[in-house]
Amino acid sequence: MTLLSGTLPAIWWGIGVLGVLVIIAYVINIILFRRMKRFEEAYLTLKTFMSGGDLENILHEFKNKLGDHEAKLEQCGKRLDPIELKLKASVDRAAIVRYRAFENVGSDLSFALALLNQDGDGIVLNSIHSREDSRVYAKPVSGGESTYTLANEEKEVISKAMNGPKI
Known part of the structure; x- marks a missing residue:
């Protein structure tokens, strides 16, 4: 009987501890249930906050857009x-x-015109005016340089075009 009398109080102690744990679990369950109810209310409020529309539908619509x-x-x-x-x-x-090609011509009637793209490719036109006639020469330009010999006015106009404002 000494064996039974020593074990019986341990069983009661175990049942008591188990009872306390059940009560604690029940209290935690009630707290979590109340939190869940507040979360559900907040979720419903959030879902319908924009002019009574359903937030999920609004988000889906924005995703499609x-x-x-x-x-x-x-x-x-x-x-x-x-x-x-x-x-x-x-x-x-x-x-x-514009420049004066010959001394006996009254004003700057000759000109050099450069037409280039962003890479400096294009053409340079040189019009030389004299009293008897006028001549126009065209030279290709690549990267701001030409394979043909350029006059000083042509070099100047290419430099202006390369460094000047874009159209």
């Missing part, structure tokens, strides 16, 4: 790439220098 905008942006990018290449090759730098 964003996808449409991304597709349109991609289309615009595809359209702009060739336009940018063409624009880069087009004339956007121009300059003119």
Whole structure:
């Protein structure tokens, strides 16, 4: 009987501890249930805060619109790439220098005109005016230089076009 009398109080102690743990679990369960109810109320308020609409539907609608905008942006990018290449090759730098080619001509009727793109490629036109006639010469320009011999006025106008403002 000494064996039974020593174990019986330990069983009661275990039942008591288990009872206390059940009460603690029950209290925690009640606290969590109340928190969950407050969360549900806040969630319902959040879902319907924008003019009575459902937040999930509004977000889904915005997601669809964003996808449409991304597709349109991609289309615009595809359209702009060739336009940018063409624009880069087009004339956007121009300059003119007027000068007197001959001493016996009254005013600066001769001119040099440079028409270049962003890379410095294009042409330089040189019009030389005299009393008897007028002549126009065209020389290709690549990277601001020409394979032909350039007059001082042509070099000056190319330099102005390269360093001047873009059109």
